[in-house]
Amino acid sequence: MQKIILVGYMGSGKSTIGSLLAKKLELPFIDLDSYIERSENKSIAEIFKQLGEIYFRKLEHKYLSELSINENSFVLSLGGGTPCYSNNHILLQCDNCQSFYLQTPTFILVKRLQIDRQNRPLIFNLSDNELTDFVAKQIFERSYFYLFAKHIIKTGGLNFNEIIAQIEEKVITT
Ligand code: S3P
Numbered sequence: 001m002q003k004i005i006l007v008g009y010m011g012s013g014k015s016t017i018g019s020l021l022a023k024k025l026e027l028p029f030i031d032l033d034s035y036i037e038r039s040e041n042k043s044i045a046e047i048f049k050q051l052g053e054i055y056f057r058k059l060e061h062k063y064l065s066e067l068s069i070n071e072n073s074f075v076l077s078l079g080g081g082t083p084c085y086s087n088n089h090i091l092l093q094c095d096n097c098q099s100f101y102l103q104t105p106t107f108i109l110v111k112r113l114q115i116d117r118q119n120r121p122l123i124f125n126l127s128d129n130e131l132t133d134f135v136a137k138q139i140f141e142r143s144y145f146y147l148f149a150k151h152i153i154k155t156g157g158l159n160f161n162e163i164i165a166q167i168e169e170k171v172i173t174t
Contacts (some may be wrong), residue, residue: 001096002027002073004171007149008102009139010080010120011112013160017102018077021164025171028074032082036063044079048121061086068094081122083145092148098171101149102163105156110135 004021006014015031022029033044036059040047047056060082067076068091083089092099110132117123117131126134151170155163 001071002171003068003094003097004075004167005092005097005099005149006075006077006102007083007092007099007146008080008104008155009109009135009142009146010123011109011116012080012102012104012155013163014077014080014102017160017163017167018075020160021167022075024164024168025075028072030067030074030076032060032064032067032076032078035067036060039063043119045119045121045124053121057081057085061088064088064091068097081142083148084142089145089148093150098151099149100167100170101146101152102155103146103152106136106139108156109139 004025004027006018006021008014015033018031019029036047036056037043040059042050044056047059060079064078064082067074078088083092091097113120113123113131113135114128117126123131123134151167153163153166158166
């Protein structure tokens with residue numbers, strides 16, 4: 001059984017890299033946000049708006065726990081906040097998994113999120129200045145949890161293929 005888990009801040013490329021990696025390794029790909037949306041029949045934005053963030057965090061924990069105890073192999077991309085609530089970070093150290101923190105420089109994340117924030121409930125209503133401060137502060141707070149991942153991939157200056165190659169190398173040799 002092989003569970004590969006990708007973590008990182010919003011905009012770090014978890015979903016894109018996860019789906020390309022899964023194809024290459026011929027494993028199923030699961031994006032936790034999409035999994036929650038399908039299971040709840042609501043978008044993440046709707047869940048935040050109608051039921052609130054705490055409710056979303058409970059769902060996130062529930063579905064992550066479900067996925068982590070099943071016997072299937074997969075590549076799983078978490079949401080940016082997933083490791084930071086409900087002790088989810090402990091799962092990054094599980095025996096049958098390889099977890100990767102996609103560590104992306106803050107200025108790159110801010111640039112990406114400036115043009116792609118409309119479906120992200122935590123940031124959609126921030127100004128550019130507020131966004132920069134918000135991202136920097138959250139990365140400072142969240143790094144503690146992200147660093148529970150078994151491997152760190154510094155993605156700055158790398159393209160998707162190079163990031164995937166680094167992950168593959170670690171998956172094969174460990
Ligand atoms: C969140 C990140 C989002 C999504 C939700 C909350 C966060 O996932 O789970 O909007 O707290 O950082 P992505 O990192 O896939 O955008």
